[in-house]
Structures are given as structure tokens and as C-alpha cells.
Amino acid sequence: MSKGEENVGVTERRAAVILLLTMVLLGVFPLDVLLPSFPALADHFRTTPADIALSISLFAIGMSLSQLLIGPLSDVIGRKGLLLAGMVVSIIGALGCVMSTEYAWFLMFRLVQAIGCGCFVLAQALVQDLFDGKVRDQLRILMVTASGIFISVSPLAGTVLQHAMDWPGSFIAFIALAAAVFLKACFFLENQRPATAPSKGMLQSYRMICRDTGFLGYWLVAAIAFTCHFSFIVISPLIFMEQLQLSPYEFSLTLLFYGVAYLFGGVVARVLANRIAPNTQIIVGLGLIFLSGILMLWLSAMLGLSTQTILIPMVVCTAGTTIARPVATSKAMDIFPDNAGTSASAGNTLVFVFGGLVSALINLSASHLQVTLAISFLALSTVGIGVNALISQRHQAMNTG
Template sequence: MDRTQPHLITLILLTALTVLSLNMFLPALPAMQASFGVSEAVIGRAISIYMAAAAVLQLILGPLSDRIGRRPVILGLLAIYAVASVMCLLAEDITLFLIARVAQAVAVGGGILASAVVRDLFDGRSAAAKLSLIASAMAVAPMLAPMIGGLLEAAFGWRSIFVAYAVLGLGLLVWCWRDLGETKARGAMSMRGIGGLLRVRLYWAYVGVQALGVGVFYVFLTGAPFVMVEAFGLGTAQTGIVLGSTTAGFLVGAGASARLVERVGELRLILLGRAVPVIGIGAACIYFAFGGAALWPLLVATLCVGLGNGFSIPSAAAGALSVRPELAGSASGISGSVMLALGAVLTGLATLIVEAQTTPLALLSLMGAIATGALIAALAVRAWVGAAQAG
């Protein structure tokens, strides 16, 4: 089949499927707990096992798409997703429900394969610009999805959310059947090729920029609710607004990146994006270390985190996929799995730290250390790109 270019909305929807599947049903967890008659810990596995399965599936779906093509893998995962959503809808037993949630985790393939499709069709700065556009459009999904899920649960019950998932999966399957041709170049990859990718240090530097950048965000989301209550006395609604500050920054950064990358280049945006959070978090740490008690320095720091991620992550993703263009699916899957695994570790660490000391300085210190690691990864990208160009 010809390398046909899908509409941008197709790639946005495929990427959105991952986010929607993770957080649109969160407001319904108490109702689901009551329906199944289980504890909070058991119903919480609907989140944890989804993330664990998603981490593993990324390692499978990416390489599989490099071997047999993007189109059959995307169509297959959408079919599985639609069936799994119906299973969740009809489940009367928590075990069957959790098994279906594992199957629903194939949704993660939508995001990693959408990135691979972009790399199939575009090179360098053009790929980074398209990924920035997708990211900026996607920034609203984490804000809207829980709200939609809450409205559905209130109006029709929690099972209506899984009706929506099934309709979305089936609708995307039909849409992609018509809109998404095969974009991968002819020729199958080999495991030897993946081994070669894993030995390229530049690839891991790009992955480090992404994983550590997202890690700062995960740490903030985990620790901030406790700090907001203990240190600032905020309520639930006010805390929600604070948590949205990083998303607002990301929206601005990704939108600016889409416009600037063609002019200034990916490398400069990566460096800028990793420097901005270090500066913002560092300034806030100094403020709180000297006894400051206002909320606004923390808000500025978190806005810098979102802004920096919006600047750097799309360009870093495009760079990682460009190291071995013929293995774009594998590169996307591996980097996504690393981000999830590191995110799980960092959220656990954040929980331990804020449990021991629930202060803005403790939270920001951890965020600053991770942000500094992301900046070091960005400097490694610059050094190794320079060495490759000189060679």
C-alpha cells in the first residue's frame, strides 16, 4: 500500500485514547467499588494493572509495527480495545473486569504508533512540529476526561463510561480503516536491528530528556495534593486548579514549539525546555529555604515545568525516533515503557518524601533534582549530536 498521510485529527484521537482510557473513569471509582463490593485497594488495581500492562505492551506493539506495519497493528489494537470495553461494561465480577482492563491497555499503542506514523512521513524539524501540534491538542485531554467521566457517571451510572469507551474504540476502528494507510517503508526489521538501536547512546539521551521531564510532572502530581492541604490549607477545588497549572504551561509550550521548531531547531528547544524548569524550581527553592510562605512561587515553578516539557518533549521524541527511522515503532515503544516505569518509581519516591516532610521545599527539592537530570540529558544530546555531525 502507498505511504498515505492520515489527517492530523486521526493521530490526535489515537493518542487521546491512551489518556482517556486511563483517567476518564477515575471519578466513578467509588461507585464501581460499591457495585463490585470490593475494597479501595482492589478497585485501585483498575489503574495499577492498566499502567503495568501498558508498560509491557509498548515493548511489544512498537516492534510488531516495525515488522508487519502500522496499519494492521493499529486496526488490531482498536478491535481488541472495543471488545475489551464491552467486557468491562458487562462484567459482574471484579476478576473479569480487571482482566478486561488489562486488554484495554492496548490503547497505549495508539499513542506510540501515532508518533511512529509521524516519523514515517516527516523528517527532523517537520516531525517535531507535527508532534508538538499533537501534544498541544492533547494537553486538554487530561483536564476534560475526568470531567466527562464524572458527568456520565452522575447521569447514567459508571457503566456508561465503558459504553463511551466501546463506541470510541469502534468509531476509531472504522475511521482508521478509511483514513490510515500503511506509512511504514517496505522491509521487515530484525531483533538485531533493535539491539543496534539500544546501543546508541544518543537514543538514550533523548529518552532521558523525555522520561525525566515527565518524571518531574509525575512527582508534582503525586506530592502536591498533600502539600497544598498541609502547607497552604487549600481545599479540593483549589488543589485541582493548582494541579492544572503544569498542564496550562505544557499547552503554551507545546503550541509555541510547533511554531518555533522550524525556525530555531529541535536542539535549541530541547535545551531551553530543560533549562526553564531548573531555573523556575531553583528560584522557588531559594524562596522557601529563606522562610517564604506564599503559594505563588510554587505556581510559577510548576508553570515552568509544564512550559519546559512543552518545549522539549516533542522535539526529544522526534529525535529519538530519528536515530533509526526504520525502527520508529520500536523506539517509540521502548521510550514510552521507560517513561511509565520511571514514573512509577518516582511517584513512589515522592510519596515517601512528602510523608516524611510535607513542605513545599521538600517537594520542590525532589522536582529540582529530577529536572537537573533532564538538563544533563539535554546537554548529552547536544554533545553527541555535535560529535555525530563532526564525524
């Protein structure tokens, strides 16, 4: 399939969007869908829920390291082969988890699954390959919106799968989805190398893109927008189930409502994308995140901790995330179009590591999570606005110089 929206027909474009959205789903599905099965997994492997939580951390580390290799390799040998190989490995890992009878074997196959799932970083590279201009930007908005919805729905889906098939249910569902994506990629993607293969090696490619302040700056803005959402997801069980005493089912429904906020944010982002400049979109998005921090602090002081005082500011924050993150990602990916795989891997690793570190710091404030979350929104959005201003000033200086 040739690059450029002018070469993508309606049928092919629809097929590409379905493939990319399913890859987005598979990129988040193995993490959150397993949460309701922690007690069952701990009982099956005769261990503790804390040990099962280790498998989530191990999965995240394995996936992050895997994508650092897959992205640059795809710039040299093409996307299709690596995507298909990654899905085969992830399916083998999921099958191994289902068949495991010992905790150590479960951890090992969980790591195998994570290594295979590193291939889903290629979704961003494929967007860069297959689409141009506003169509590309609109698709990235759709992918961010879908990612938030999938994350919000995953715990409820995990609850349903746990009741229907016990803990193996989430792995069986993953295998079915991955097999469907494998077949879709086999028939849809062409087996071709990038039009301009990079002449530099992997380390040289990473060194080249990481020296560009615009590239790092825009990915940092994307990471900040993602972190505000991710931090809430990470600490949401502590707020809703431990502090507010919601049942797992009530907690799942609460996150489902939160997913509606992503739909709202996606609609707003699509409207703004056609009316205001990209840098203005970033400022608007980060401004909404800042506003959500103020709103959360005010509601906390006036009404205390409740489902409403958390969800109302998060709707505003989510709108900001879906406005700022896609355009920042597009601006970063456009800097090195011939190194799309390397760019996607470096950027997504920065996003994930930044989100993980900040959410871990917020998690340390167990008794003041609402206030800490609000303050983090204020601090992160301020840094993001500052970074965006510095990038704009640098570009203006280069254009006038």
C-alpha cells in the first residue's frame, strides 16, 4: 500500500483504520483487563495479589524494551514482517500463561507475551506511512480517544470474562483478538520495505532523533498529556475501592462513565483541529488540564472526596488530553518521517516511562490522593505550556535567522 492519502481508497482507508484501532486495543488490553482477576490468579498460583501485580510491572518493562528494538528494525526491513512475528510471539506467550501451573512459568510466559506486544508500537509508524496531512492528525485523535475508551472499558470487560471463564478468560480473549489482527495484517499490509531505508544504525538513529529539541519537546508534551490520564487510571482503584468503598463492579461502571469523557474530548479535538493552529491546540489542551487541577482542588475543599468531585474534573482533564496529545504526537512524528519506527519507539518509551514515574510518585501520597492528583495536573500542564512556548520560540528564531 503506497504512502499518502491520495493513494488510499475508501475501502482501504476503512480497513487501515480498523487494523490500527485493533492494534491500539491490543496494546492496552493485556494490562487493565487482568485487574479483576488478581484474587483468582493469586489463588490458582498459591501466591499473593502483590505477586500477581508484579506480572503487570514485568509486562510493562518487557513491552517497553521490546518496542525499542522493533521500531528501528521496522525502518530497515519493513513493518509487516515484524508486526506478524510480534503477534505470533504474543499469542504463544498468552497460551503459555493459560497452560501454566506454576507462578514462575506464568511470569516467564507473561514476559514472552509482553515482548510480542512490543510490535503494537508500529501503529504510530503505520499512521505515518499510510496517511498524510489532516487525515493523519484526525486519525491520531481517533486513536487517542479509542485508547482512553478501551482503558476505561477494560476492567468491566475483565469482570465479565472472569465470571464467564475464570482468570484464563482475558488471555483467551487476547488470543482471539490477536489472531484476528494477524489475519487482517496478512491480507491488508503489503510486504515492502520503507521507500527510504535509513543508512544509520540503530544507536545512530536514536542519537540523531534524540538530539532534536523539537522532537523531544513535542513528545514530552504528549507524555505530559498522557500522564495526567494515566495517573488517574493507576490510582483510581485506591480512590474508588479503598477510600470510597465501591465494589469492583461499581468501580468498573465508574470507569465506563469516564470513558464517555474520551468521546466528548475526541469530538472537541476534531472540531478544533479544523479551526485553530496546532500549537494553539496544544495550549488549549494543556489549559484544560490546568483548569481541571484548579477545579479538583476547589471541589475537594468545598465538598470533600466523592465520586463526583473526582469525575467532574477528570472530564475536563480528559478533554485536554485528547486535544493536546494527538497534535503533539503528529508534530513530533513529522520531524523524522523516514525514521517513523524509531521515532515511534523513542516517543512511546518516553511517554510510558514518564507516566509510570509520575504515577508512582502520586501513589506515594496514599492519604491525600485527590489533592496530590490536582497539584500534579497544575504542575504538569504548566511545564507543558512552557515547553511548547520554548519550541515555538526556537522555530521562530530559526525561520527569521
